[in-house]
Amino acid sequence: MADLDNLYRQIIMEHYKNPRNKGLSDDPGYVTAHIKNPSCGDDITVQSLLADGVVKDCRHDGHGCSICCASASVLTETVIGKTMDAARALAGNYLNMVSNKDHDPAVDLEEAAVFAGVRQFPARVKCASIAWQAFVRTIPEQK
Amino acid sequence: MEKNPWRDQFPQLTGKDDAFLDSAASSLKPLSVIAAVDHYYHDLSVNIHRGMYASSYEATRLYEEARAKVAAFIHAEEEEIVFLRGATAALNLVASSYGAAMLGPGDEIVVSELEHHSSFLPWQAVAAKTGARLVFVPLDPDYRITVENVRKVITTKTKVVALTYVSNVMGYVTPMRDVIALAHAVGAVVVADAAQAVQHLPIDVKSLDVDFLAFSGHKMLGPTGIGVLYGKAALLAAMEPVEFGGEMIDEVNKDRSSWKDAPFKFEAGTMPIASAIGLGAAVDLLDSIGLSAIEDHVVRIRRYAYTQLKKVEGIVIYNPTADTGVIAFNIEGVHPHDAATFFAEQHVSLRAGHHCAQLLIKALGIEACLRASFYLYNTYADCDRLVAVAKEAVRFFKGVGF
Ligand SMILES: Cc1ncc(COP(=O)(O)O)c(C=O)c1O
Secondary structure, eight states, X not given: OHHHHHHTOHHHHXXXXXXXXXXXXXXXXXXXXXXXXXXXXXXXXXXXXXXXTEEEEEEEEEEOOHHHHHHHHHHHHHXXXXXXXXXXXXXXXXXXXXXXXXXXXXXXXGGGGGGGGGGGOGGGHHHHHHHHHHHHHHSOOOO | OOOOSSGGGOGGGTTOOOEEOBTTTOOOOOHHHHHHHHHIIIIIOOOSSSOOSHHXXXXXXXXXXHHHHHHHHTTOOGGGEEEESSHHHHHHHIIIIIIHHHOOTTOEEEEETTOXXXXXXXXXXXXXXXXXXXEEEOOXXXXXXXXXXXXHHOOTTEEEEXXXXXXXXXXXXOOHHHHHHHHHHTTOEEEEEOTTTXXXXXXXXXXXXXXXXXXXXXXXXXOTTOEEEEEOHHHHHHOOOSOOOTTSEEEEOSSOEEEOOTTGGGOXXXXXXXXXXXXXXXXXXXXXXXXXXXXXXXXXXXXXXXXXXXXXXXXXXXXXXXXXXXXXXXXTXXXXXXXXXXXXXXXXXXXXXXXXXXXXXXXXXXXXXXXXXXXXXXXXXXXXXXXXXXXXXXXXXXXXXX
């Protein structure tokens, strides 16, 4: 039960019930990426508005389990206002962290750190990852 | 507490405190099946139909004996039993060989929203290729296939009726005998997806008069990697293989070649020999216990679990009237993947998702659901665990704010 309590942290539930930056923009300036997990039906679209090397805005929409939806919401709050380089590094570290791979502890995951509980649940790593994977696809690769 | 007479034969259960409720995905494997597979690898380990030496002769004998056992199990002739990778491969073979050759523009294929993807997608692909049209049996308000509704969609244009015999999500038994009579009256063939039927219902293909019947070994106590296509001898004789290679030929020439007779022309290359032999052992066990004893048990257990589970506030059940051992349900307001994690933590193994039946999930108007499925080794204690954990889950998710 401790693991479960750690998975369904208050912050996660709060984002699940009151998602931030939800709903897509019609502005053609946004870069859009869509990822779906066909085995469980999680389906998330992420949009980024990029200018001057900075993530000016980030939006999401879709449906899925609480972990999937909450991670999309936390993603947007975490990356908005960051430089693309910083956001890319943070996303890479987050994705490695939830899948229990080597990651750089010096990178502050901020609110996204609450998803550490997912590591105890291999079946749910994908849920916590797809919004972030979609975000990574919206920003250009590092030159 | 009741003593389950069969549990001891399933080593996967010994020393574990888990309620395994996912037999519709794959059943557990009994010692006799494991021993048969082990005997092949340990003592024989050679190819069939080829070598002129004792161990190859013995492996061939066991492989063909398995075919004979499967044939007897469903009252077919041996040459009507094609070994393939599973129900999926069997249904694909019918669609891509029989379907592609026999269908054309204006023809109709009757399917339903209750189908597993393996019984729907092959026909969708053949329809696209041949110009034939897919026609859906309207499901009744419980999402069942009924004879009345099948009658509404069968016409002189119908050439193939491809339906599930038992639904893998709802546990409904299709009234196959009546469906077959309706189809034959217009000259259509019936392809029954029996992947969830053979392990529950005695099937006599001769008296049923079904044209094709597909199933998998791993859901009926057998190994993975082996399944069966039953086809009426005349239909199989007229069908072209879709895979070509070793062992399936009669004679090979530069300009043209010819094939062995069925079933061998459909068994190209080296087959999963150990799995076929293991399937023979699975059939032996099902025969010796008796499908009716198994089904009595499964239905009793399922009814017990259902009666308790439906009393739990916050649980929605989608198939109150299931005929076999399946309960499709959700916790209200909780995504089934969240719920499944809770059940897994409390050692209840369930499946969550669309169960390879997205058409049904869409018809139900949900994103996904949980499925508990029961088989001979399940006990009342497993049901009690399911219900207790369901109660805890409702409380837990409410507690964290769902
Ligand atoms: C009704 C039904 N049809 C077909 C299949 C496919 O079986 P397999 O994956 O063994 O080929 C399944 C298995 O999930 C099933 O439940």
